[in-house]
Amino acid sequence: xxxxxxxxxxxxxxxxxxxxxxxxxxxxxxxxxxxxxxxxxxxxxxxxxxxxxxxxxxxxxxxxxxxxxxxxxxxxxxxxxxxxxxxxxxxxxxxxxxxxxxxxxxxxxxxxxxxxxxxxxxxxxxxxxxxxxxxxxxxxxxxxxxxxxxxxxxxxxxxxxxxxxxxxxxxxxxxxxxxxxxxxxxxxxxxxxxxxxxxxxxxxxxxxxxxxxxxxxxxxxxxxxxxxxxxxxxxxxxxxxxxxxxxxxxxxxxxxxxxxxxxxxxxxxxxxxxxxxxxxxxxxxxxxxxxxxxxxxxxxxxxxxxxxxxxxxxxxxxxxxxxxxxxxxxxxxxxxxxxxxxxxxxxxxxxxxxxxxxxxxxxxxxxxxxxxxxxxxxxxxxxxxxxxxxxxxxxxxxxxxxxxxxxxxxxxxxxxxxxxxxxxxxxxxxxxxxxxxxxxxxxxxxxxxxxxxxxxxxxxxxxxxxxxxxxxxxxxxxxxxxxxxxxxxxxxxxxxxxxxxxxxxxxxxxxxxxxxxxxxxxxxxxxxxxxxxxxxxxxxxxxxxxxxxxxxxxxxxxxxxxxxxxxxxxxxxxxxxxxxxxxxxxxxxxxxxxxxxxxxxxxxxxxxxxxxxxxxxxxxxxxxxxxxxxx
Amino acid sequence: xxxxxxxxxxxxxxxxxxxxxxxxxxxxxxxxxxxxxxxxxxxxxxxxxxxxxxxxxxxxxxxxxxxxxxxxxxxxxxxxxxxxxxxxxxxxxxxxxxxxxxxxxxxxxxxxxxxxxxxxxxxxxxxxxxxxxxxxxxxxxxxxxxxxxxxxxxxxxxxxxxxxxxxxxxxxxxxxxxxxxxxxxxxxxxxxxxxxxxxxxxxxxxxxxxxxxxxxxxxxxxxxxxxxxxxxxxxxxxxxxxxxxxxxxxxxxxxxxxxxxxxxxxxxxxxxxxxxxxxxxxxxxxxxxxxxxxxxxxxxxxxxxxxxxxxxxxxxxxxxxxxxxxxxxxxxxxxxxxxxx
Numbered sequence: 028x029x030x031x032x033x034x035x036x037x038x039x040x041x042x043x044x045x046x047x048x049x050x051x052x053x054x055x056x057x058x059x060x061x062x063x064x065x066x067x068x069x070x071x072x073x074x075x076x077x078x079x080x081x082x083x084x085x086x087x088x089x090x091x092x093x094x095x096x097x098x099x100x101x102x103x104x105x106x107x108x109x110x111x112x113x114x115x116x117x118x119x120x121x122x123x124x125x126x127x128x129x130x131x132x133x134x135x136x137x138x139x140x141x142x143x144x145x146x147x148x149x150x151x152x153x154x155x156x157x158x159x160x161x162x163x164x165x166x167x168x169x170x171x172x173x174x175x176x177x178x179x180x181x182x183x184x185x186x187x188x189x190x191x192x193x194x195x196x197x198x199x200x201x202x203x204x205x206x207x208x209x210x211x212x213x214x215x216x217x218x219x220x221x222x223x224x225x226x227x228x229x230x231x232x233x234x235x236x237x238x239x240x241x242x243x244x245x246x247x248x249x250x251x252x253x254x255x256x257x258x259x260x261x262x263x264x265x266x267x268x269x270x271x272x273x274x275x276x277x278x279x280x281x282x283x284x285x286x287x288x289x290x291x292x293x294x295x296x297x298x299x300x301x302x303x304x305x306x307x308x309x310x311x312x313x314x315x316x317x318x319x320x321x322x323x324x325x326x327x328x329x330x331x332x333x334x335x336x337x338x339x340x341x342x343x344x345x346x347x348x349x350x351x352x353x354x355x356x357x358x359x360x361x362x363x364x365x366x367x368x369x370x371x372x373x374x375x376x377x378x379x380x381x382x383x384x385x386x387x388x389x390x391x392x393x394x395x396x397x398x399x400x401x402x403x404x405x406x407x408x409x410x411x412x413x414x415x416x417x418x419x420x421x422x423x424x425x426x427x428x429x430x431x432x433x434x435x436x437x438x439x440x441x442x443x444x445x446x447x448x449x450x451x452x453x454x455x456x457x458x459x460x461x462x463x464x465x466x467x468x469x470x471x472x473x474x475x476x477x478x479x480x481x482x483x484x485x486x487x488x489x490x491x492x493x494x495x496x497x498x499x500x501x502x503x504x505x506x507x508x509x510x511x512x513x514x515x516x517x518x519x520x521x522x523x524x525x526x527x528x529x530x531x532x533x534x535x536x537x538x539x540x541x542x543x544x545x546x547x548x549x550x551x552x553x554x555x556x557x558x559x560x561x562x563x564x565x566x567x568x569x570x571x572x573x574x575x576x577x578x579x580x581x582x583x584x585x586x587x588x589x590x591x592x593x594x595x596x597x598x599x600x601x602x603x604x605x606x607x608x609x610x611x612x613x614x615x616x617x618x619x620x621x622x623x624x625x626x627x628x629x630x631x632x633x634x635x636x637x638x639x640x641x642x643x644x645x646x647x648x649x650x651x652x653x654x655x656x657x658x
Numbered sequence: 659x660x661x662x663x664x665x666x667x668x669x670x671x672x673x674x675x676x677x678x679x680x681x682x683x684x685x686x687x688x689x690x691x692x693x694x695x696x697x698x699x700x701x702x703x704x705x706x707x708x709x710x711x712x713x714x715x716x717x718x719x720x721x722x723x724x725x726x727x728x729x730x731x732x733x734x735x736x737x738x739x740x741x742x743x744x745x746x747x748x749x750x751x752x753x754x755x756x757x758x759x760x761x762x763x764x765x766x767x768x769x770x771x772x773x774x775x776x777x778x779x780x781x782x783x784x785x786x787x788x789x790x791x792x793x794x795x796x797x798x799x800x801x802x803x804x805x806x807x808x809x810x811x812x813x814x815x816x817x818x819x820x821x822x823x824x825x826x827x828x829x830x831x832x833x834x835x836x837x838x839x840x841x842x843x844x845x846x847x848x849x850x851x852x853x854x855x856x857x858x859x860x861x862x863x864x865x866x867x868x869x870x871x872x873x874x875x876x877x878x879x880x881x882x883x884x885x886x887x888x889x890x891x892x893x894x895x896x897x898x899x900x901x902x903x904x905x906x907x908x909x910x911x912x913x914x915x916x917x918x919x920x921x922x923x924x925x926x927x928x929x930x931x932x933x934x935x936x937x938x939x940x941x942x943x944x945x946x947x948x949x950x951x952x953x954x955x956x957x958x959x960x961x962x963x964x965x966x967x968x969x970x971x972x973x974x975x976x977x978x979x980x981x982x983x984x985x986x987x988x989x990x991x992x993x994x995x996x997x998x999x
Binding site for chain 2 (some may be wrong): 076078080084086087089092094095168169171172175176179223224225242243244245246248264266268269270271272274275276278279281282283284460461464465468499
């Protein structure tokens, strides 16, 4: 019995080992350019359907309720906003509103609605639709769920005629030319008894595409809006196909099952390099990653909370920590180079608002200088090389990280190592996302890894660092970031919010970033790029935002999808702000569904064959064996 | 995987107490009553367990999006999270008694609807692969048990064990990579399959091949091993010697005498396992983006969608309890010794 068992074990081990050895071979073999077998099965010769493999789920497609990235991104193509962000410079540009002006006192805004826009059911889009949408949000708390932040300071909304919309605000609001609020058709939505209910499909819209079908956790289908005022898109349909396994999405791109995927990990991106039919896009992105240094957390009335190490209240110590972080190494090692090195608070993709330190202010990575600064500031080294704080206690800091994120996992050992060099001991504490959020909100951290996505309008990320953004007394009601509370910063914040001259506002925003840099309650350590890939044998390309260097998916507008250009249908359009730029060629619906099931049947037959073969083999072997035994 | 085996043993060990006279009805009522008590505990636990999750659900949902404190408070109010805990509990139980599981925070639709949507894909996948793996496991188990130590036994048991210990995720990825282009990479149906029944059915079957193979591969071993060992146990029994003495052929001895007796523990295992298998499909569902219940639970857990979590918890735990009771009852039907006791 023992012999049998050990033999079994040996067999098992051998099998596992051989499987492990062959696995990489199998994987790399499949990574070689595979013919588009699966694609032929589903799409035939039809190049007019754009299939996008996405690994983010849609929450709901109700524009008043949707708050996830995937949901809101799809809705950007479904509904036109008053204004949108331009392709090139990401500045507000007219969309549903042709032009707009503001009164002397900056409290009344007048938008002139385009007269040539129609809903996908043929009815005209008027100022009344916009007025109804906004009024609904003002009246109904539920309708404010997703986009309420834009209208908190509004006084009233009126459509003075079909083409003129007037909005009065209580205080001057600089973000009025960039209201990210989908405008819905009054004739459909006013009939809904529950504003939070799931919408009906096909969904009446006025964007370049409209949603025709939604199967949660499977796919969302959109059809091109042939009446779109900028001109009909060149593709007939977009299918967002959901993948819960991003490696499967990559292999779907290789086999041609999907045409475009976002996001890719650096490893996946590298693996796709050199594939002849695949075009990669290494795009600047809007996310910044940061190390938070707890400067003494407090609630918004100034009561201290949390358990941050009190030594970190000293700005000299924080600056020394900031100087001991080598962002270049982090970019190389954590993101395999697919990131931009740290500069200011606003990611460099937003060229106008981005800032970087110059001259004396630059804090270059320099462990010696950091050590010297700490020596001068009076942090003496103890016997074991760990510095002592002003009370004589060894400096031992906790580093709170997200347990399931690669960035945190890869970056934290580096940070620990550098800080050890300057005499600071670090204990890494990986926790679940929810726990990290909870503990950073309560100020229960010394160091923590965090990050945010900035918007073309920097107001929101700037607001994160104000005194008012600290939590309520009960530790709720806000999403605090670094617990900075600086009077000068708050003054600048208020000033930029009511500054209507863009270049002056940019100056103020830059001053704020310089201040943040000096305060060192947060250390930016890089902006990870968005990595995407598409099949260039099927698509000529997609407009990027910003033009040439930006993303295709998850733009702050719809340019990427609107301008999707199938192979052989001319150059990829550039939307330079002159209205109605591209007039799509006359597309016919002829090449609809001509899907041959050959590949499908082949696949099934193949699968069945494999199973039959394996079973047959086992049976045969079993028979022979029993026959042998009988003799 | 020991959780799959233990219930059987428990069932075997604590199989009906030797009370006389109570009769079948009492037995049935006791089992069903026990099931109901467990279910009540599940309901309470379902509430408390997920409230203990760290983190502010609403703040987490808004993370990374412009949200004013007013919006956060507004959403909390909509969800009823601003009420004291006891009141939330009373509402939850009250709704549950009316058959209402509440609305999902994330998807904004009734939890029942969500669970129903996801229930059938899981049942389809789990049902088909359980059928195959039970059939395969029983057949291989019988073969290898009957000829213990033979080459077939050694190889098939070895393979089964190796597959059983293979991480599901890894095996699924390997199959995906090895068959690139032959099978769909995700989901249950292509987005552009014509809506008629035949095309849909064919497409679903095509999508099911890889998930089913993966699931069968990692689960059939337990049926094979239990079948094998219970057959081996029976092999020394006197009645087999008698059967052989009567002049029955080896094949008949196995089919008519040994296997029916050896089947008992395996059948119990199958039913007990059915309860767990719905929840256990999570990794297969994740690898193949199968829109099933397991993944719904996992996603709900990640965002902290409390009503959805409670709903799936009640349904999944309910499945285990129902199958347990069923296995208990079935055992009595199958095994005359239990009845006689």
